[in-house]
Amino acid sequence: xxxxxxxxxRSLLRLSAIVSSSSASSSLIPLSDSIIPRQQQQRAGFAxxxxxxxxxxxxxxxxxxxxSLSVETSAQELLSFFKTMFTMRRMEIAAxxxxxxxxxxxxxxxxxxxxxxxxxxxxxxxxxxxxxxxxRDHCIHLxxxxxxxxxxxxxxxRKDGCSLGKGGSMHMYNKKGGFFGGNGIVGAQTPxxxxxxxxxxxxxxxxxTLTMYGDGAAxxxxxxxAMNIAALWSLPVIFVCENNHxxxxxxxxxxxxxxxxxKRGDYVPGMKVDGMDCLAVKQAVKYAKxxxxxxxxxxxxxxxxxxxxxxxxxxGSTYRxxxxxxxxxQERDPIERIRKLLLSLEIASVSDLKTLEKEAxxxxxxxxxxxxxSPQPDTSxxxxxxxxxxxxxxxxxxxxxxxxxxxx
Amino acid sequence: xxxxxxxxxxxxxxxxxxxxxxxxxxxxxxxxRRSSSSSSSSWEGRRSTIATTTTTTTMQxxxxxCSSSSNKMNLFSAINNALYTAxxxxxxxxVFGEDVGFGGVFRCTxxxxxxxxxxxxxxxxxxxxxxxxxxxxxxxxxxRAIAEIQFADYIYPAFDQIVNEAAKYRYRSGNMFNTGGxxxxxPYGAVGHGGHYHSQSPEAFFCHVPGIKVVIPRxxxxxxxxxxxxxxxxxxxxxxxxxxxYRMAVEEVSEDDYTLPLSxxxxxREGSDITLVGWGAQLTILEQACTEAAKDGISCxxxxxxxxxxxxxxxxxxxxxxxxxxxxxxxxxxxxxFGAEIAAYITERCFLRLEAPIVRVCGxxxxxxxVFEPFYLPTKNKILDAIKAAVQF
Numbered sequence: 016x017x018x019x020x021x022x023x024x025r026s027l028l029r030l031s032a033i034v035s036s037s038s039a040s041s042s043l044i045p046l047s048d049s050i051i052p053r054q055q056q057q058r059a060g061f062a063x064x065x066x067x068x069x070x071x072x073x074x075x076x077x078x079x080x081x082x083s084l085s086v087e088t089s090a091q092e093l094l095s096f097f098k099t100m101f102t103m104r105r106m107e108i109a110a111x112x113x114x115x116x117x118x119x120x121x122x123x124x125x126x127x128x129x130x131x132x133x134x135x136x137x138x139x140x141x142x143x144x145x146x147x148x149x150x151r152d153h154c155i156h157l158x159x160x161x162x163x164x165x166x167x168x169x170x171x172x173r174k175d176g177c178s179l180g181k182g183g184s185m186h187m188y189n190k191k192g193g194f195f196g197g198n199g200i201v202g203a204q205t206p207x208x209x210x211x212x213x214x215x216x217x218x219x220x221x222x223x224t225l226t227m228y229g230d231g232a233a234x235x236x237x238x239x240x241a242m243n244i245a246a247l248w249s250l251p252v253i254f255v256c257e258n259n260h261x262x263x264x265x266x267x268x269x270x271x272x273x274x275x276x277x278k279r280g281d282y283v284p285g286m287k288v289d290g291m292d293c294l295a296v297k298q299a300v301k302y303a304k305x306x307x308x309x310x311x312x313x314x315x316x317x318x319x320x321x322x323x324x325x326x327x328x329x330x331g332s333t334y335r336x337x338x339x340x341x342x343x344x345q346e347r348d349p350i351e352r353i354r355k356l357l358l359s360l361e362i363a364s365v366s367d368l369k370t371l372e373k374e375a376x377x378x379x380x381x382x383x384x385x386x387x388x389s390p391q392p393d394t395s396x397x398x399x400x401x402x403x404x405x406x407x408x409x410x411x412x413x414x415x416x417x418x419x420x421x422x423x
Numbered sequence: 424x425x426x427x428x429x430x431x432x433x434x435x436x437x438x439x440x441x442x443x444x445x446x447x448x449x450x451x452x453x454x455x456r457r458s459s460s461s462s463s464s465s466w467e468g469r470r471s472t473i474a475t476t477t478t479t480t481t482m483q484x485x486x487x488x489c490s491s492s493s494n495k496m497n498l499f500s501a502i503n504n505a506l507y508t509a510x511x512x513x514x515x516x517x518v519f520g521e522d523v524g525f526g527g528v529f530r531c532t533x534x535x536x537x538x539x540x541x542x543x544x545x546x547x548x549x550x551x552x553x554x555x556x557x558x559x560x561x562x563x564x565x566x567r568a569i570a571e572i573q574f575a576d577y578i579y580p581a582f583d584q585i586v587n588e589a590a591k592y593r594y595r596s597g598n599m600f601n602t603g604g605x606x607x608x609x610p611y612g613a614v615g616h617g618g619h620y621h622s623q624s625p626e627a628f629f630c631h632v633p634g635i636k637v638v639i640p641r642x643x644x645x646x647x648x649x650x651x652x653x654x655x656x657x658x659x660x661x662x663x664x665x666x667x668x669y670r671m672a673v674e675e676v677s678e679d680d681y682t683l684p685l686s687x688x689x690x691x692r693e694g695s696d697i698t699l700v701g702w703g704a705q706l707t708i709l710e711q712a713c714t715e716a717a718k719d720g721i722s723c724x725x726x727x728x729x730x731x732x733x734x735x736x737x738x739x740x741x742x743x744x745x746x747x748x749x750x751x752x753x754x755x756x757x758x759x760x761f762g763a764e765i766a767a768y769i770t771e772r773c774f775l776r777l778e779a780p781i782v783r784v785c786g787x788x789x790x791x792x793x794v795f796e797p798f799y800l801p802t803k804n805k806i807l808d809a810i811k812a813a814v815q816f
Contacts, residue, residue, distance in 0.1 A: 120616035121793055172794040183618050183793040199620035200577065201549055234548035237580075262549055264522045270548040333525060397787070397795040 064090045068356065072289035074299065077277050079284035079313075082302040086294040090362040092138065096293045097353045097368065100130040102375040103154040104350060106163060107323075109379055110153065110170055110184075114327045118387070119170045123184045126154045128291075128322040131349035132257055133158045135296025136225065139304060143222030145215065147195040147208045149229060150185035151257075151321075159192035163382035164389075173389035180392040181400070193222075202228060202235030205254070209241040212252035212312075223307050225300075227255040231262025233276050242280050242312060249311035253303045254280065256316045257290065263325040264334040277316035290317030291347040320347065496676040499669045501643035502531045502608075505650040506569065508680050510539050513567055516604075516654070518544045520554060520571025528573060529610055529669050555581035555607060559588050559659075562604035567654055575611035575663060576620040582628065589659040590634030603657035608650070610666035611639075612704050613754055613800055618793040624755035624786070626702075629661050630732045630764065636660045637731040638685060639702040643674040648683030649729060656685055665704035688735035690742070694724035696814055697748040700739060700765060702728045705752050705801065712806040721814050731761055739765065740772050747778035748813045752801050757785035779816035782809045 067085045074081040107127040113119045126133070129151070136146075137158040148155050153166050161177055169176025170184050177187050178197075186197040195211060198204040208226025215222050228238065233256055245252045256276040260267050267274045277285035284306070288299040296317060303313045320343045324331025331340070357363045363371075496504065510516050518535055524546045526533035536544040547554050551572055558568035572578045578585075585607065593601035613622045629637050638653050638660055640646035646664065653660035691706070692713055701709045706727055713723040724742055728734055743749050749769055751762035762783040769781060784801045792799050 121618040122616075122621060180794055181792065185618070185620070199618075200579075231549040234550050234553075235580075236550060236552055263528075264525060265546055265548075269546060391794060394795070394798060397789060397792055397798055401789055 064362075066090065066093075066360065068294055070289070070292055070295040070298065072292065072295065074295070075277065075287040077275075077280075077285040077287075077314075078282075079286065079306065081286065082298055084298075086298045088294060088297070090360075093353060093357055093360075093362060094371070096134055096138070097350065097357060098371050098375055099134050099158070100293070100350050100353065101372055102163070102378060103127075103130045103133070103157060105375055105379040106153065106157070106166065109167075109383055111323065111327065113167075113170065113383075119184065120172070121183050122150075123170065123327045124151045124325065125323040125327070126151050126321070128343070128348075129257060129259060129319045130154055131293045131352075132255075132290045132296055132317045132319055134349075135293040136255075136300050138293070138297040139300040140225070141222070142191075142193060143215075143220055144304075145193040145195060145208075145211045145222065145224040146227065147204045147211060147224065148197070148227035149201060149204060149232065150197070150199055151229075152185070152187050152197045155227070156187040156189060156194060156197070159189045159194035161187065161189050161192070161194070163379060164385050167383050167386035168389045171386060171389075172391065173386060174392050175386065175389040179396065181396060202232040202237045204228065205232070205235070205238045206241040206244070208254075209245045209250055209252050212245065212250040213248065216249075216251055221308070223251045223253055223304050225253045225255050227257060229262065230256065230258045230260060230267045230274070230276060231265070231270065233279060234262075234271060239279075242283055242314075245312035246280075246283050251307045252312050253300070253307055254283070254312060254314045256314065257319055258316050259319050259321045261321075261325070261334065263329065266334065275316075277314050280312070280314040283312045283314050285314030285316065287316045287318060290319030291349045291352065293349060293353060492679070493675045493677040495673060496643050497668075497670050497673045498640075498643045498646055498664065499529050499531045501647040501674075501676045502650060502664065503533055503535070504676065504678070505647040505654075506532060506535060507538070508647075509567065509569065509651060509654045510535060510543060512680065515565070516543070516567035516569060517561065518569045518571070519547050519558070520608075521547060521549055521573045523571055527571065529666065531608075531664075531669075532571070551577055551579075551581040552584055555584040555605075556588070558605050558607070559584060559592070559602050562589075562602040562659070563592060563600045565604065567604040567606070569606045569608065569654060572607060572609040574621055574666075575609040575625050576623045578607075578609055578625060581607075585629065585635065585659075585661065586632050590632045594634060601657070602659045605659040606650075606654045606662055607660070608662045608664060610669070611663040612665045612667055613791070613796060614667050615796065617791070617796075619791050622791045622796070624663075624753065626661075626663055626731055626753075627755050627759060627761045630761050632732075634659070636685060636733065637663070638729065639663045639665070639731060640729070641665070641703055641706045641727050642668070642672050644676045645683065645727075645729070647676055648681050649685070651680065652682035652685050655682065660685075663703065667704045683729075686730045686733045686735055688729055688738045689727045690724065690738070691727050692723065692725040694722040695746055696722045697750060697810055698724045698726060698739070698742040698746045699750050699752065699806075699810075700726045700728055700762075701752045702731065703754075705754055708801065708803050709752055709806060711803045712810060715803065715807055716810050719811070721810060723810065734765070736768060736772075740769065743769050743773045744776050747776055748781075748816075749777070750782045750784060750806065750809055750813060752784045752806055754786050754800060756788045757783050758788050760785050779813040782813050784809045 066088050068088055070084045070086055073084065104127050107125045110119060110123060111125060114123045133154045146155060146159060156166060164175060165177040169178055169180060169182060169187055172180045172183060174180050177189060182197065185199045188194060188196045205226050205228055208224050212224040215224060232238065242254060258276055262270055273279060277287040286299055289295050299315055303315055307313045322340055322344060354368060506518055518532060522528060523532040523544060524536050554570050558570040561568040589602045589605055611624050626637055629635060636658050638649050640649045650662060653662050699709050709725055713725055716723050724746055726739060726742060751765050753760055753762055762785055766781040766783060784806045786801060787799050789799065
């Protein structure tokens with residue numbers, strides 16, 4: 016068991032060694048091996064400079080061609096990546112402390128460590144695309160146009176939440192942004208995603224659906240049913256597997272015969288991407304979207320990692336070592352990677368980044384304070400939205416002295 | 424770091440030591456107060472959120488239990504003990520499910536893998552339909568398959584396997600094959616903060632299926648006996664464990680290998696004015712309501728159904744014939760809940776004896792809410808109101 020754990024740590028660190036091939040000790044040492052900046056040619060202002068950055072970890076393709084490793088981006092985009100990911104990280108950490116101080120009750124599944132997947136995906140998508148995911152959805156809701164106030168209020172079960180306080184952590188939705196949640200049952204969202212893609216194809220919307228699931232859900236039968244249907248009818252759906260290597264407490268090598276989730280589609284082409292690298296994710300999703308709109312389903316596997324446990328009731332250290340967690344945090348953290356990139360390309364200085372961080376922190380704190388003031392939903396909401404028409408009932412309190420009951 | 428760890432260990436040891444002393448002192452004082460029965464079983468909320476109650480037991484078996492070596496256990500330890508006994512006594516029994524290897528999310532399977540090996544206690548991938556289907560296959564070859572579904576809310580992908588395969592195997596093969604060795608364990612019920620998918624009570628869905636048994640224990644000592652009986656019963660059993668009680672319910676549980684009879688309800692408290700029927704964690708609430716009602720001079724008879732199908736119709740019928748009134752309470756939504764079956768049957772059998780309509784105080788007909796849980800649940804006051812209304816009808 017210990018040997019296998021060591022193997023796990025070693026393989027994860029091997030990956031991070033590829034990434035930080037030059038020394039990783041100081042953030043000011045440029046990643047000169049992997050970057051070909053065009054800045055040297057353009058001497059004008061930095062703000063909207065187009066850049067090409069080479070992604071260090073190669074894509075692994077299954078039944079398709081891998082896209083090129085040079086990613087088109089711009090200074091502005093990189094700065095926005097940094098700010099968004101930092102805001103998401105702060106939000107998740109704020110949610111952690113809210114849970115511990117019992118403002119959030121129920122279950123809370125945190126996304127910190129995996130922000131690059133969400134932010135990179137959004138860089139290649141637009142409002143016509145739909146996303147559906149499992150319960151680790153706070154950051155994806157933000158990415159699809161949700162606000163921090165909505166997220167915090169929903170977590171605490173208040174009126175201003177995106178689902179009116181009735182959903183909680185696992186059920187965040189955004190109709191305008193094409194975000195279909197937020198689903199509690201593992202794997203149940205995959206056939207739903209195929210259905211969304213069918214609608215998009217039928218209505219000629221020119222968008223794709225990204226159906227996200229984890230390495231644990233990859234063993235559910237429903238996923239293969241959905242893949243079969245999608246391939247049979249050429250639906251524009253991208254099956255996104257966020258492989259954080261642990262299905263709650265079970266490591267992927269103990270639950271899956273083939274942990275190469277990008278190949279699991281068999282007849283559906285797939286690709287494995289380093290999910291801690293925003294730019295790699297952006298490139299992969301762009302490629303997958305182009306492919307899918309023409310040819311049908313695609314599987315993307317993002318190799319990512321979550322620092323917290325599965326949920327707030329899971330310490331996260333009974334099935335993996337703390338060394339592994341801190342190793343990944345040091346070597347592969349997505350925010351640090353963008354920070355190094357920005358500093359080495361001289362797009363921003365340390366103080367610029369600090370200002371951005373401060374802004375993000377103050378946004379999060381403001382939203383949190385506002386969310387705490389938001390009231391709880393009315394008791395009439397207990398009976399609303401079960402069926403289309405109201406139930407006509409009112410709830411009465413636990414001691415029946417405060418509100419009178421009126422049953423239909 | 425080492426200093427912090429040492430300090431933490433010392434604090435934990437002190438806390439455990441203190442709480443065990445407190446519980447010992449409480450128990451001694453109860454023994455002095457009560458003059459009769461030698462057996463005592465009590466529930467204790469560790470943070471005293473549930474009022475302490477005492478249940479007088481009438482079954483002789485339970486008295487025998489407490490006389491031999493027994494240990495103070497909570498529900499998950501009792502289940503662990505039962506599984507240990509089951510695996511020990513039958514070399515062809517297996518425990519499997521999601522994350523059972525390291526002990527499970529509720530620690531019910533702690534230590535089993537170390538003792539019995541990875542071939543008998545193993546993790547499965549995340550696929551409920553696969554887990555139950557696999558269990559059915561194992562059981563039809565004559566093995567005892569003890570499958571764990573991590574939360575009862577996730578049992579629905581396996582519903583087809585349970586209803587269409589496990590329940591009908593013996594019938595459709597003319598008794599050539601059967602899945603008697605299958606036992607499916609799942610934690611069910613409200614826990615205070617579970618929300619939609621960690622608090623459901625799906626027992627009613629399974630009560631509609633002839634061919635399986637549904638068993639729900641109310642306390643650690645009951646759980647051990649009923650689980651061992653379920654495992655050894657030659658029919659497939661779905662065993663729901665009230666997750667609220669995993670840590671909260673603490674009781675003296677015998678270390679012996681004992682079983683409690685299935686399809687046999689138990690009268691927890693004798694009374695003459697109204698019969699209350701419930702199961703699982705809801706019985707604590709019902710007991711509290713009984714105590715309160717007694718202050719108003721209403722004598723309540725409390726019955727723990729224990730097995731939901733096939734249920735002990737005779738005992739409940741006899742009780743209602745004695746009292747003339749019936750109240751059923753469960754956490755699942757009222758429409759189509761198992762209370763409806765009990766009410767219909769008792770109406771058929773005891774119509775002329777009934778003094779008041781049969782009352783069902785159950786969960787509301789909504790999805791299990793997140794924020795509104797206290798409104799949704801059948802609380803003590805709702806039950807008390809209903810008892811008074813029935814008695815004054």
